Amino acid sequence: MARRGLLIILSSPSGAGKSTLARRLMQWDPTIRFSVSATTRAPRAGEVDGREYYFTSRPDFEAMIDKGEMLEHAEVFGNFYGSPKAPVEAALQDGRDMLFDIDWQGGQQVRNSTLGKDVVSIFVLPPSIAELDSRLRMRGQDSEDVIAGRMLKSRNEISHWAEYDYVLINDDLDATEAALRGIVQSERLRRERQTGLNEFVRGLNREFEARNSSG
Numbered sequence: 001m002a003r004r005g006l007l008i009i010l011s012s013p014s015g016a017g018k019s020t021l022a023r024r025l026m027q028w029d030p031t032i033r034f035s036v037s038a039t040t041r042a043p044r045a046g047e048v049d050g051r052e053y054y055f056t057s058r059p060d061f062e063a064m065i066d067k068g069e070m071l072e073h074a075e076v077f078g079n080f081y082g083s084p085k086a087p088v089e090a091a092l093q094d095g096r097d098m099l100f101d102i103d104w105q106g107g108q109q110v111r112n113s114t115l116g117k118d119v120v121s122i123f124v125l126p127p128s129i130a131e132l133d134s135r136l137r138m139r140g141q142d143s144e145d146v147i148a149g150r151m152l153k154s155r156n157e158i159s160h161w162a163e164y165d166y167v168l169i170n171d172d173l174d175a176t177e178a179a180l181r182g183i184v185q186s187e188r189l190r191r192e193r194q195t196g197l198n199e200f201v202r203g204l205n206r207e208f209e210a211r212n213s214s215g
């Protein structure tokens with residue numbers, strides 16, 4: 001049924017589990033496209049250019065901003081991150097949903113953009129700060145310095161939770177994933193209700209008329 005695509009924004013302090021949830025959501029529904037951000041940070045082991053991120057130099061990143069190619073961008077942990085605009089516009093036109101793993105600054109910019117009415121935003125909280133710390137360590141991808149920096153920033157990120165449509169406490173991963181799917185399903189139905197049902201109900205009315213004229 002025809003409907004506009006949704007922009008699904010996931011934010012959380014680093015380590016709360018949003019990349020894991022994003023991956024699971026796209027396994028559940030592979031039609032959801034991931035908004036691959038550009039970043040000036042270095043790739044982690046296992047990250048592939050064009051899959052997790054477009055790894056970009058600072059001058060190239062700045063050139064993209066100057067050309068108006070970014071839907072939003074922000075500096076996080078001393079690096080630039082931004083969401084390229086063109087894939088988002090293409091997805092919306094095709095009626096496809098797009099998933100963003102971006103911070104609160106990006107969330108605010110997308111919500112305040114002309115695409116704001118297409119946004120559903122979800123904030124993921126850790127069950128405790130001790131657990132957040134232990135997940136960052138378990139991931140085993142970052143140095144002690146980087147982990148300490150992320151823990152320091154997490155309080156500020158968390159302070160933006162109330163700006164989001166939904167807030168999930170990611171304690172049990174399966175339960176959080178199920179809640180996330182529920183949000184996406186409900187928001188899709190709401191979208192259909194707004195834009196996709198006129199033609200369907202016209203079809204029902206044509207059926208009524210055909211029955212009346214034959215009866």
Ligand SMILES: Nc1nc2c(ncn2[C@@H]2O[C@H](COP(=O)(O)OP(=O)(O)O)[C@@H](O)[C@H]2O)c(=O)[nH]1
Pocket residue numbers: 011012013014015019037038041072073074076081082083101102103104105106107
């Ligand atoms: N505003 C904005 N934030 C982004 C973008 N891409 C990633 N981020 C955020 O940048 C932060 C750091 O991401 P990353 O370096 O992958 O570390 P991780 O969150 O610990 O996996 C996270 O809060 C991401 O959500 C983007 O395109 N725009």
Ligand SMILES: Nc1ncnc2c1ncn2[C@@H]1O[C@H](COP(=O)(O)OP(=O)(O)O)[C@@H](O)[C@H]1O
Pocket residue numbers: 012013014015016017018019020021135136138139170171172173174176
């Ligand atoms: N509900 C959960 N319970 C236990 N571990 C989790 C849970 N969610 C995520 N993790 C683990 O925590 C670490 C950080 O998760 P990740 O998705 O990389 O976080 P983020 O993208 O928010 O920085 C990963 O090792 C991941 O497997």
